[in-house]
Amino acid sequence: MLKALHAPIYAKRIQVLADLIVRSLREGDRVLDVGCGVGALGRAIQDHPACPPGVIVSGCEKFPRGGEAIPVLAFDGYHIPADDRAFQVAILADVVHHEPDPDPLLAEVARVTARALILKDHIEQGLLARPRICLIDWAANAAWGVKCLFRYFTPAEWRAHYQKIGFQPTTELTSLDLYPPLVNLLFGRRLQYYAVAERMEDPAPRSPESQP
């Protein structure tokens, strides 16, 4: 019942997110969708008419469901089985607010990401924001048994997280028309956060003369 009610809302969300994400992709990018769930977002990105050629999206999941729409790497929650900077882009769509200890997760995702981290999460903004966001979080996850912590970072907290892992935001949206119209009024817009954070330039290696 919950799954059936949620299906059209989820479909619209996937379409809106794919429309946004393809703008940050470049030809031949390898993309990792961390916490990919059923893999619908990765599939929608790869099949998107504006997706640059040669983009390949794979997923990784701590709690794989089976039958995902994209290839999925096993993930124990600590180590992604991939080399440093193996992917140009990583996506974390509504995943971090489910993770009790986000620092190790974000550090591990940063390790395998060469260029950009794409974040979608919730923020508590506006009238009765907390009950509204907790309700949509629960409704979107209960049927799949995904545990909700009901903890959402502020944009300032997100920026501190990017800084810690050596990334900086180049796009930050604090309002998104993510769902079909009426649902969007109640649960979309200012309860939604989307950001693209790019790897900061590595510091240039110091020349031997400048070293003490």
Ligand SMILES: C[S@@+](CC[C@H](N)C(=O)[O-])C[C@H]1O[C@@H](n2cnc3c(N)ncnc32)[C@H](O)[C@@H]1O
């Ligand atoms: C709300 S669903 C989002 C699924 C997908 N990203 C999407 O946008 O449709 C949250 C997903 O995060 C996964 N997840 C939760 N904690 C995780 C973690 N520490 N590492 C990887 N995935 C995690 C859950 O198994 C679940 O599939």
